[in-house]
Amino acid sequence: MSYTCEERDLVVIGAGPAGLCAALEAVSHKCDPLVLDENHRGGGQLLKQVHKFFGSHHHGAGKRGFQIGEELVEKCEEKQVEIRLNSLAAAFFQDGSILVRDPKKIYLLKSKATIIATGAVEKPLAFPGWTLPGVMGAGGAQTLMNVHRVLPGRRIAMVGSGNVGLIVAYQLVQAGASIACIIEVDDKVKGYQVHRDKLRKLGIKILLRHRVVRAEGDDCVRAVLVEDMQTGRVFRYKVDGICLAVGMSPLVELPLMRGCELEYNLRLGGWVVRHDENMRTSCPNVYVAGDVSGVEEASIAMEEGRLAGISACVDLGLIAKGKAQNKRKEILERLRELRAISGKEVGEDQRSSEERNLTV
Amino acid sequence: MYIYEHPILGKINKSPKVTIYINGRPHEGYLGEPVASALWAAGVRAYKLTKRFHEPRGPFCFIGRCTDCEVEIDGIPRVKACVTPVKEGMSIRVPDL
Amino acid sequence: MKRKYILIDCFQDIPCNPCEEICPHKAIEVGSPITRTPRYYEERCDGCAKCVAVCPGLCIYLVEEEEGSDKMTITLPYEFLPLPRKGELASVLDYNGREVGQGIVKRVKNTKSENGTALISVEVSRAIGLAARNILIRKTDDSEPELVEGERESFTDFQICRCEEVLLSELRTLAKMGIVFAPNLRRFSRVGLGLCQGKACSELMFSELSNITGMTVGELGHPKARPPVRPIKLRELFG
Numbered sequence: 001m002s003y004t005c006e007e008r009d010l011v012v013i014g015a016g017p018a019g020l021c022a023a024l025e026a027v028s029h030k031c032d033p034l035v036l037d038e039n040h041r042g043g044g045q046l047l048k049q050v051h052k053f054f055g056s057h058h059h060g061a062g063k064r065g066f067q068i069g070e071e072l073v074e075k076c077e078e079k080q081v082e083i084r085l086n087s088l089a090a091a092f093f094q095d096g097s098i099l100v101r102d103p104k105k106i107y108l109l110k111s112k113a114t115i116i117a118t119g120a121v122e123k124p125l126a127f128p129g130w131t132l133p134g135v136m137g138a139g140g141a142q143t144l145m146n147v148h149r150v151l152p153g154r155r156i157a158m159v160g161s162g163n164v165g166l167i168v169a170y171q172l173v174q175a176g177a178s179i180a181c182i183i184e185v186d187d188k189v190k191g192y193q194v195h196r197d198k199l200r201k202l203g204i205k206i207l208l209r210h211r212v213v214r215a216e217g218d219d220c221v222r223a224v225l226v227e228d229m230q231t232g233r234v235f236r237y238k239v240d241g242i243c244l245a246v247g248m249s250p251l252v253e254l255p256l257m258r259g260c261e262l263e264y265n266l267r268l269g270g271w272v273v274r275h276d277e278n279m280r281t282s283c284p285n286v287y288v289a290g291d292v293s294g295v296e297e298a299s300i301a302m303e304e305g306r307l308a309g310i311s312a313c314v315d316l317g318l319i320a321k322g323k324a325q326n327k328r329k330e331i332l333e334r335l336r337e338l339r340a341i342s343g344k345e346v347g348e349d350q351r352s353s354e355e356r357n358l359t360v
Numbered sequence: 361m362y363i364y365e366h367p368i369l370g371k372i373n374k375s376p377k378v379t380i381y382i383n384g385r386p387h388e389g390y391l392g393e394p395v396a397s398a399l400w401a402a403g404v405r406a407y408k409l410t411k412r413f414h415e416p417r418g419p420f421c422f423i424g425r426c427t428d429c430e431v432e433i434d435g436i437p438r439v440k441a442c443v444t445p446v447k448e449g450m451s452i453r454v455p456d457l
Numbered sequence: 458m459k460r461k462y463i464l465i466d467c468f469q470d471i472p473c474n475p476c477e478e479i480c481p482h483k484a485i486e487v488g489s490p491i492t493r494t495p496r497y498y499e500e501r502c503d504g505c506a507k508c509v510a511v512c513p514g515l516c517i518y519l520v521e522e523e524e525g526s527d528k529m530t531i532t533l534p535y536e537f538l539p540l541p542r543k544g545e546l547a548s549v550l551d552y553n554g555r556e557v558g559q560g561i562v563k564r565v566k567n568t569k570s571e572n573g574t575a576l577i578s579v580e581v582s583r584a585i586g587l588a589a590r591n592i593l594i595r596k597t598d599d600s601e602p603e604l605v606e607g608e609r610e611s612f613t614d615f616q617i618c619r620c621e622e623v624l625l626s627e628l629r630t631l632a633k634m635g636i637v638f639a640p641n642l643r644r645f646s647r648v649g650l651g652l653c654q655g656k657a658c659s660e661l662m663f664s665e666l667s668n669i670t671g672m673t674v675g676e677l678g679h680p681k682a683r684p685p686v687r688p689i690k691l692r693e694l695f696g
């Protein structure tokens with residue numbers, strides 16, 4: 001048995017919108033990036049999204065999430081970007097080497113520059129019965145129905161009314177399930193009004209100021225008990241599934257292992273990797289992009305990917321600083337516009353889940 | 361239950377049907393899909409019993425992160441069902457409840 | 458005289474403008490910044506319904522009405538199966554999903570250019586016309602929830618760590634003994650030391666610790682990461 005050590009100029013970890021855009025930016029500067037993803041397909045979160053995205057034409061608005069993902073993958077193929085699927089970056093050591101596992105082997109990679117675009121992971125919510133089969137993350141339910149084409153349940157309760165909760169509830173109805181209720185502890189719906197209205201126009205109720213008391217069942221979920229926090233009354237909804245959508249937190253394990261500094265930001269999902277405007281982390285030649293640098297939207301992830309790609313190429317000596325500066329300015333301008341909204345209290349899954357307790 | 365028709369994704373487009381054995385009984389699955397989705401489609405909800413409380417568990421994340429979907433496949437214990445592709449004739453053992 | 462116009466239920470500042478971009482006659486304007494709500498200029502609109510199909514919020518409706526007629530036709534975006542058939546009677550729902558009457562399906566358009574959002578045109582009476590927002594997709598089980606007595610007072614224990622099966626009460630007991638420093642609490646309770654590498658339960662533990670100590674999660678110190686990020690079995694390492 002021997003461990004080979006391959007050397008690359010640029011390794012991108014994660015083939016979501018951020019990682020793919022970073023790679024595309026890099027090839028445009030004559031860099032030859034290697035993209036790793038543990039999934040069997042590229043596209044990241046986009047793969048599971050069957051709804052049409054907001055944004056402008058620049059980010060594929062009006063198209064469905066999976067279509068935007070497929071287009072990005074196609075573009076990468078056109079430009080002959082090497083994407084290794086089923087390849088988990090299992091560790092990122094302080095000396096800068098990356099341990100990769102694919103179904104056949106385990107090997108070490110050495111890269112001069114590394115862009116981490118591993119996205120985010122769902123936050124949990126614990127209550128009696130949350131370990132019963134049938135209680136699952138909203139992302140898990142999405143993978144099951146939209147990727148593998150299996151119905152998660154016939155009648156489902158959704159916990160959380162952020163955009164993810166609203167969108168996944170709607171997608172469950174599209175797949176053929178019904179929604180018993182959407183449970184929200186806050187006194188207002190967290191997600192966008194138009195996402196809320198899609199459910200409202202189907203007659204689906206969002207229970208505000210309500211909380212989960214417990215899930216009931218023997219070998220799997222049979223019912224959920226929900227408390228109206230204003231009256232103290234508890235109701236039992238018969239369901240065969242409970243989906244949790246109480247926010248996402250950045251998947252920071254690899255940057256942490258590498259030694260990148262983190263910073264705590266409630267609005268962006270908790271612990272995020274500290275980075276400058278150009279996506280450089282506190283470690284030289286390590287960059288972040290997308291949800292791992294703060295949970296936002298796909299359009300923002302794409303722009304951040306481009307920025308990280310430019311920064312890596314500048315540091316590798318592939319682009320002149322002046323040229324990079326002009327490109328960056330355009331991107332930063334677009335990011336500012338996209339974020340113009342974030343000062344307002346809409347569409348936030350993140351804050352709501354932090355303010356409430358994650359346990360009951 | 362498989363979603364054969366989807367308003368956005370259209371007809372199911374999965375690779376050929378194969379037979380898998382769940383606790384010895386034949387069920388159909390699609391070649392290459394994760395064992396976890398084939399089991400879910402077959403109505404299995406409890407994939408393992410936990411060590412301490414011996415309570416049933418089923419998939420939580422479906423992307424290989426939570427380890428709640430471990431089953432016995434062809435005699436090998438504790439294999440994550442959500443990241444293991446289905447093969448013809450596979451034999452899967454789950455708790456008999 | 459025939460009149461065609463759209464209704465837009467888009468009232469919130471969100472970063473979105475496909476309606477503006479697709480309209481061939483500049484009848485919808487979002488402008489800059491992209492977060493502005495759309496404005497509509499009926500005099501430029503020819504009723505092509507392109508915006509109805511493209512809107513990611515599914516919140517644009519086309520209305521066709523004729524002077525003197527007590528009927529009007531509403532074209533709505535629809536993303537469910539089965540699709541209604543032409544000539545069929547459909548239950549019409551309002552903004553709150555309540556049934557307000559019946560309508561006759563006049564057209565069903567679902568070509569490639571709609572990209573999965575079918576356009577359903579329903580003829581309804583003028584009385585309910587402007588309220589129509591949807592048609593009933595299927596009869597679902599909407600059984601009422603049942604009131605449960607005496608639930609609130611009882612504390613039921615539950616696991617805070619799925620892998621190591623640590624109970625919340627156990628974590629609280631340790632914390633009461635003064636073990637509130639996260640690494641120590643982790644060692645004693647085993648929360649976060651399971652196979653999932655603490656992805657879920659660490660967050661729960663920090664949330665509980667913040668309750669107990671009154672410190673914010675940010676002040677409690679950040680999580681730790683150990684390689685590998687997902688368990689690798691020894692047999693894989695040594696092949």
Ligand SMILES: Cc1cc2nc3c(=O)[nH]c(=O)nc-3n(C[C@H](O)[C@H](O)[C@H](O)COP(=O)(O)OP(=O)(O)OC[C@H]3O[C@@H](n4cnc5c(N)ncnc54)[C@H](O)[C@@H]3O)c2cc1C
Binds near residue numbers: 018118
């Ligand atoms: C239900 C839902 C609806 C959404 N709707 C919208 C919307 O309408 N509009 C919008 O703009 N945004 C939307 N988003 C947000 C958007 O999907 C994300 O912001 C975006 O996908 C983030 O991109 P990313 O590249 O940072 O991460 P991801 O898309 O999460 O990609 C990360 C990739 O990294 C891989 N990875 C992780 N760890 C490793 C590792 N160790 N080794 C190898 N690979 C690894 C993962 O497999 C994954 O493919 C939605 C999100 C959800 C969950």
Ligand code: SF4
Binds near residue numbers: 479501505506508
């Ligand atoms: S119906 Fe056609 S013309 Fe009228 S606003 Fe919509 S896209 Fe423009």
Ligand code: SF4
Binds near residue numbers: 477487495517
């Ligand atoms: S496309 Fe729809 S959701 Fe987007 S701005 Fe226009 S009306 Fe609003």
Ligand code: FES
Binds near residue numbers: 396418425
């Ligand atoms: S369902 Fe989480 S690891 Fe398989």
